[in-house]
Each structure stands twice: as C-alpha cells, then as structure tokens.
Amino acid sequence: xxxxxxxxxxxxxxxxxxxxxxxxxxxxxxxxxxxxxxxxxxxxxxxxxxxxxxxxxxxxxxxxxxxxxxxxxxxxxxxxxxxxxxxxxxxxxxxxxxxxxxxxxxxxxxxxxxxxxxxxxxxxxxxxxxxxxxxxxxxxxxxxxxxxxxxxxxxxxxxxxxxxxxxxxxxxxxxxxxxxxxxxxxxxxxxxxxxxxxxxxxxxxxxxxxxxxxxxxxxxxxxxxxxxxxxxxxxxxxxxxxxxxxxxxxxxxxxxxxxxxxxxxxx
Numbered sequence: 001x002x003x004x005x006x007x008x009x010x011x012x013x014x015x016x017x018x019x020x021x022x023x024x025x026x027x028x029x030x031x032x033x034x035x036x037x038x039x040x041x042x043x044x045x046x047x048x049x050x051x052x053x054x055x056x057x058x059x060x061x062x063x064x065x066x067x068x069x070x071x072x073x074x075x076x077x078x079x080x081x082x083x084x085x086x087x088x089x090x091x092x093x094x095x096x097x098x099x100x101x102x103x104x105x106x107x108x109x110x111x112x113x114x115x116x117x118x119x120x121x122x123x124x125x126x127x128x129x130x131x132x133x134x135x136x137x138x139x140x141x142x143x144x145x146x147x148x149x150x151x152x153x154x155x156x157x158x159x160x161x162x163x164x165x166x167x168x169x170x171x172x173x174x175x176x177x178x179x180x181x182x183x184x185x186x187x188x189x190x191x192x193x194x195x196x197x198x199x200x201x202x203x204x205x206x207x208x209x210x211x212x213x214x215x216x217x218x219x220x221x222x223x224x225x226x227x228x229x230x231x232x233x234x235x236x237x238x239x240x241x242x243x244x245x246x247x248x249x250x251x252x253x254x255x256x257x258x259x260x261x262x263x264x265x266x267x
Contacts, residue, residue, distance in 0.1 A: 001211040001244060005039035005067055005104070006237050008229040009183065009222035012044075019227035030061050037233060039067040041107065041183075041220040046071040049091075055098035067104040069181075069218055070096055078111050082120050085127040093131045105181060105218055106131070107162060109139040112169055116144040118153060125157035137162045137181035137218075141169040151176050166190040179218070180210050184232070186223035194228035195221075197235065204239035211243075 011033045017023070024032050033040065042058075044050065058068070076088040096103055128136050138154065139162035140146065154161060155176040165171050166185035184203070186193040195203075207217050219236065221229035 001208070002214050002216050004207055004211055004217040004219065004240055006219045006233050006240070007033075007037040007039040007041060007221075008224065008233055009041040009071075009220045010043035010224065011040055013224050013227075016224070016227050016230065020230040030058060033230075034062045034066050036230075037237070038065065039069065039104070039218065039220075041069040041071060041218075041222075043071050043222070046074050046109070049073055049095050052095070052098045055096070059099055059102055062102065066102055068099050068102050069105040069107055069220065070099070070103060071107045071109065074109075077108055081111070081114055082117075082124040085124045086130065089127050089130055096134075103134050105135045105137055105160075105179070107137050107139060107181070107183075109162075110141060110145075112141040115142050116147075116150065118149055121145075121150065122153055125153060125159055128157060128159065135160065135177075135179050137179065139164050139183060140172060143170050146170070146172045146174070167193070175210070175215070178215050180207075180215050182207075182217070182219045184219065184221045184223065186228070191223055192225045192228070193223060194226070195223070195232045200232060200236050201239060204236060204243060207240060208243040 012026070012029060014026075017026075021029055021032060042050065062068075070092075072092055073088075076082065076085055076092075080088065092106070096106070125136075135158075137160040140150070141164070151161065151174055158177050160177045160179040160181045161172055161174050162181045162183055163171055163173055164183045164185060165187055167188055168190045182203070184195065185191055187195060187199060203219075207219065210217050219233075221233050221236075223229050223232065
C-alpha cells in the first residue's frame with residue numbers, strides 16, 4: 001500500500017504540555033513528537049516566514065524519513081489573493097530550502113471570502129511551475145470553487161485539493177492527483193472538538209482505499225485547542241496500522257495461493 005503520513009498542524013502548543021508531552025522540556029518537544037508521528041504541518045509559517053536557522057534546526061532534529069508540510073505565508077493568499085504570484089512563490093521557495101528533501105508538500109490556504117476566479121487560479125498554478133521540487137495542495141473555503149472547472153485546473157497542474165473538515169466551512173471531497181491532503185479541524189467545533197472513534201474509523205476506511213489505489217496521503221489534525229489533535233492522530237495511526245496488517249495478510253495469502261496453483265510449484 002502507498003504511504004500515509006499522519007500528524008498535527010503544528011507541535012509547539014503549551015496547552016499540550018501535560019496531555020501529550022507529559023512534562024517533557026519544551027526544547028525536546030519536536031524530538032518527542034517525531035518519535036510518535038512521521039510528519040508535521042508547519043502552521044506558524046502562515047503568520048510569519050520562518051528563519052533559515054529554525055528550519056535547519058527542525059531538519060536536523062527529525063529522522064531521515066520524517067516529512068514536513070509547509071503552510072504558505074498568508075501574504076500571497078490573503079493579502080494579494082493569488083495575484084502576481086511569481087515573486088512571492090520564489091520567496092517561499094528560498095525560505096523553505098533548509099528543509100531539503102524532508103519538505104513534502106506546500107499548503108496554500110485561501111480565505112473564506114475569496115470566491116471562485118478561475119483565471120486567477122490558472123495564473124497561480126502556472127506560477128507554481130517554478131517550484132516543482134515539492135508537491136502543492138490548495139485549501140478552498142468558499143463553496144464557489146467546488147466544481148469541475150476548478151478540479152480540472154488543479155489536475156492539469158498536478159496540484160492536490162485539500163479536503164478540510166470543519167464546522168465553519170464546507171468540505172470538498174474531491175481528489176485531483178496521486179496526493180491526497182486532509183486537514184481535520186474539528187467536525188462539530190472548529191479547532192476544538194475531538195473526533196469520535198467511529199468518525200476516525202470512517203476516515204481510516206477512506207484513507208485505506210486511497211492507499212490501495214497508490215495514492216500518498218497526508219493527514220493533519222488542527223483541532224489543537226483542547227489537545228484533541230495529537231490524541232486523535234494516535235488513534236487514526238493505530239486504525240491504519242490494523243488496515244495495513246489486514247492488507248498484508250490478504251497479500252500473503254494471495255501469493256501463497258498463486259504459488260500453490262503455479263505449474264512450476266511442484267516437486
């Protein structure tokens with residue numbers, strides 16, 4: 001099955017000190033986090049560009065197979081609203097270089113009041129051609145974007161739709177590439193509510209199907225306010241490990257059956 005990266009949107013939350021970090025010193029939080037999850041979405045970059053030193057430090061403190069998703073700065077998405085994107089994309093790219101091969105995806109979140117403008121979107125994804133070293137995903141929060149024209153525009157540019165589950169805006173359940181990007185903000189209370197076990201099980205079932213189709217999946221929980229994010233992520237990870245175990249068992253049985261049925265398998 002294809003890879004699935006599960007994590008949270010950010011990791012440095014003081015209110016996680018006891019519920020997740022269990023008294024560990026803050027300087028060691030990223031190390032502890034990386035022992036439990038294989039990826040994290042950098043959320044602080046949305047508000048301010050991160051320094052080369054900080055990104056380099058995060059790179060060095062995480063395992064070789066760890067991956068980062070970087071949330072692009074809001075200057076281009078919220079201030080410029082995707083207009084004249086070329087220069088801003090190159091600035092983002094230059095700042096992100098310190099993450100090296102561990103940078104897997106860049107997330108571009110649009111404001112909730114930005115309505116569909118297909119010409120503007122087309123110009124933006126064309127400008128993303130300057131940054132082909134990583135994958136890109138777009139989170140739309142206005143329903144006017146949710147149509148075939150938008151999906152086709154992204155598919156042509158190999159840009160993924162971010163499926164964003166929240167109480168305050170609708171989710172667009174659509175896949176445009178071999179990358180599936182999920183942000184789980186809290187279904188009943190945005191940024192707050194915990195997902196019930198049956199809800200996480202439903203997500204695990206969907207993810208397992210995408211994996212069986214060869215799609216790489218990134219899942220980041222952003223319901224951090226009451227510490228639900230890391231706890232939900234741990235449960236989802238366990239559920240997917242069970243899916244993987246069942247998949248491996250079926251694959252093993254299929255290979256065994258094939259060997260028995262093969263005319264060359266006899267003594």
